[in-house]
Amino acid sequence: MQKIRNDIDFLKAVAILCVVFYHLFDLLNISYNLNIHLFDGGFLGVDIFLVISGYLITGSIFKSLNSESFSLKSFYSKRLLRLYPPLIVLILFCLIFGYFLLFPDVYKETAIESVNALIGTSNIRFANSGGYFSLDNSDKVLLHTWYIALTVQFYLICPILISILNRCFKANTKFYVLGFTVFLIIASVLLSKNEKAYLLTQTRIFELFIGATVFMFQDEIRSLLRLKGSLSLIIFYCAALMLVYTVLTTSLSDSYWNPSTSALTIIATSLILILNYEKSFIINTKFNFIGKMSYSIYLWHWTIFVFALKMGLNTSASSCIVVLLITLIISYISFISIEKRKLKNSFIIISLICICLSYLYIKKVKGDNYLSSFMVETKLTFEPKTPKIDFILDDQKVFILGKSDKKPDIFITGDSHTMQYFDFFNDVYSGSVYYSAYEATMAYGPVFNNMNAVYLNIGKSKRQNFYKAYIHTLNELEDNATVIISNNYFLHYKPYLAEKALKDSDESFELFLKDMISDIDSQVQKHKKLNFNIVGQGIYTTFTIAKCLKTDLHDSFLRYVIKQDNCFETYDFIFERRQKINKALNQYAQNNKNVFFIDRNEPLLKIDNYKNSIYTTVDKNKKPLFRDNHHYTPIGGIQIGEYIIKNLNKR
Template identity: 25%
Template sequence: MRHDIQGLRAIAVLAVVIFHIVPYSLTGGYLGVDMFFVISGYVISLKIHNEVKLQKFHLLDFYLHRLKRLLPALFVLLVVTTMLALIILLPFELRQFSMNLVGSLFFVTNFMLMTQDGYFDQSSENNPLLHLWSLAVEEHYYLFFPLFFIWLLRKPIYAQVLLLLLLTFIFFAAGVWWVFFDRDVAFYLSPLRFYQFLAGVICACYLPALTTPSKFRSALAISSLVTLVACFWFYNKATPSPGWPSLIPTIATMLLLYCAHQSAILNLLLSNRMMVILGNASYSIYLWHWPIIVYYKLAITAQINLAKVFLLLFLSIFVGYLSWYFIEQPFRNRGRLAGKHLYRAPRVIGCCCFAALFVLAFLIYLQQGFPQRFSAEQVRFASFLNYDSSDYRRQQCFLTNASTSFLEFNTESCLTLSDEKPNVLLVGDSHSAHLYSAFQQLFPQVNVLQVSASGCKPLIPLTGRKHCVGLMEWLYHQQLNSGLSVDGIVLAALWNKDDLQKMQQTVTLLKTYAPVFVVGPSIQYSQALPRLLSNYPPVQLAQQFSNYQKIKRLDSDYQAEIPAMGAGYISLYQQLCPNDQCHTLTASQIPVQWDTSHFTKPGAMMLVQPAFSSMVEQVSQHGLRTTIQATPK
């Protein structure tokens, strides 16, 4: 194995691990998985190609080698992860875990995740087996590729190249098309990733036939690495994947595989001992890093600081190295430890692990996550982790990340004006959607219209996913300009300090249509509030596990500056945390928030009643004046 390839594996796994520990520091680190796909396609196809030429390739041996390569470390990971899940996870979380465990055993994790939340969604952060989707994609590819490749190698060379290019283009084009219609399905669907494996095949078996000057190859390799690092830095969760942007890191990885070993600088960087060791252990590091991060965050609960970043990085690499040395290597090269009885019967051990894990997953699912591990009060709080947020009016008035176009928005349900009541337009991200139901129920004297989209701040200039930008442009420049006459506009989102700088332009535009009100930020917890309530007394939870001090300062800044822009300001913080003592439960002992930041309906009603009263009164007066002015004399 070329040492520079192991160095590329090291870069890929480090990018993924850093992204998962601190997503905001390396926003495109998830592209390390794309690198793995290309590298895998390169290495495996080159091996098959050479063995076919020497007439030494046997399909059964290929699959047995794959199993020896993957299963020992995977089974150990699943056993340890399951034992920890039984201790740490709450009933609903454990039941979800059992389904993902079965998906991991049968290499269908990616298909199961399609029906759950997206890879980048908040609720995915507590799934210890989330990362195994990529392993499933890889195995789906190798289920079919060897037979196809053997057949392909019997064709003339020009036919091989043309067929591979055509197939690569078809899979890539399908990904570009599918991501437009269903982003989460496109992310996980195996065939839409096959073009990256095929890119590795082309690089391994056909690019070497090209003759290029060594200096050109060296320059190409360096520029490819720079491009790849730039992608790690500038790509983020809003970047379509798969899609046109994913072509850049794919090609960059191809070119590095093609010519990195011919660059003295890159050889020094990629082939040094440390990078080779990390590359050798990259599979095990990848397996272990995510459960370590998830369980650390669930068990420790504290905010991640720089020291903890380095601790998690060290633990991921250290445990991954131990897994590679003591599990991967002995099972792959059994002669090295032939005297150890443990390594003599891998098939028996594997079958026993598989059966035990499957039966345990089945029992966990049947027993609803073994709620008897906790008190009745803990179970009651934990049940809110599975909160029904249908009041948000998903995929009608609130477009989630599954939406690909603002055309999915239901205008009739969400923007029907009333002739009898003042009309109030509620606009923003999910932090506007969680206010809608309480707003409408508590103030029946107004007609609440809703335009919400996940992760969509209603600020000019508009940024975000396509459905977000399209929805807000449609609202601001078409609907409000062409007869959507409202008596008040309420903006609500997960605000930060930078948003305050962009607020003036938005308020200036919107107040030409109606009075504008900005709902201030609310606190966020380091974990879902119901999980914290299940493990700790409700008193002082916010002080220990939230960003309430940061939000207090932010609320003060907003309260000082928003009125100067000509808009009203509604402080949620003052209602949620009077005298800096934050409410975690309503009077009926319902958690105020069901995840880290979104309100339950009872929680929203507790806050909206006092916070919105003054605004509703002003809107009603505006509506009355408008009615009087519109009445013919």
């Protein structure tokens, strides 16, 4: 292995600080709905690491090839023995502490992710389970191992490729590697079309090969640019400033990464590697030590942050400083005692066996752990035990709910955001209502009714059956009867984009709203003697908060560890889109005498502060109102159902 240069340790230090602060602020933003944007581009620190890794590994391979001492077995042994011992200890830590602190489904996922991390496929696993920038990744303690998986994949490919090319083409090896790198860049540009691109091998590995190409052509580039003296210094500082600029100013367009997002970072990192300039005052031993520890810091920081959030990490400076210090201390211990010291093979083998056995057991028991005994499940009721069906039209059932035997003068319809009021209308409401609902379905007019897009296994035929039942029931109602439409409108935006072949944008969302209201209006205008009440879009909390609400720790020692009060309140995590939906629906209601708008979030509102408004997630007895990130529990459904009827009675 070639000697590690001070400028490379400097780059590593910059990279790991970017990543650490990005993750810290990102988790705080998600958990507390903050608006901190100091390190929005901190994820680019990983790009720096990727280019450096490609550069160093290629240097190591060529050094061995030139001395005719290259051995695949020796290469893999050295590389994997550096990467895996600290990773194995981290996984053991996650499985042990996760047994007490992670929710059962998350614990099961952690066991699966552990195996993926060990076999170098965790980037693929995470890409197919929400992507890197998903709101609900805040409890995935091994999410960051995607980078290690990508590095392992490069370790497997690069030495074989270079050794074959060197044997076949010798002097022209670097030109073939350059051609392969160009091919990978083009492939990444073409394939980076969705949220998976940030994690997938085919869209990210080109950065490692750029590092490889930089190593091979660095002498030619130095000669071409005639890098000497003050010119090298100027370029070095410009490149360093470019790194800072990208971290502080880069943001993702629609949460999608593509190669252009990382272009400036890759160029700046490559320039610094080519310059090999070590005389700058910003390259110093103390700062560079952070770079030497970067792998250990990277391994531990995310996991510690996730567990710290469960234990009360908040937005105060003192809380953040304590967590950062703990991270630094644990990382230092890992660096000194594991990364720098060769662990016994017996320890590694026993640890791997323990991880594999844990995986098999945790998967078999479906993640059951210590917390399982303290989880309280809440389920939605979709149909009555003794159904009172008014009619079935092409498999879409229309029920009559309520305590009265009179003909219903209310018709409530929608998707699962109507189903969540079932217990109220079936067991509490004194009158009678027609009830027709089907999850993930919205079809009140020709636009959505005729869509071909399939979403959550709901296709065109189901929407059309729903629409027929909707029309039939409207015709059954007498004059001045009430229609209640309650939908998760936000859910239907993605299938709308797919149907129309549109990209997510403000313009596309406006088209969605226009067609949504047009559909509703198509029947409103045909039934002007009916009163249509549109229940607005509800808030979204997080799955982490919803799972926390299902946990009753009164009889557990964890009540002193897990800060459960944090989940008794929430922000709205789709605020901007919800505001637009409800504004459009409210405006539509104001323009039509027989249409009324009901904001179902009003009973939950605790502090009105626009985007940072706070909503309660529990009732006065601390019973949960949410069963997941946007559905109510039966208790929540009854509370909001009463609010809806109260609004109707006012008129």
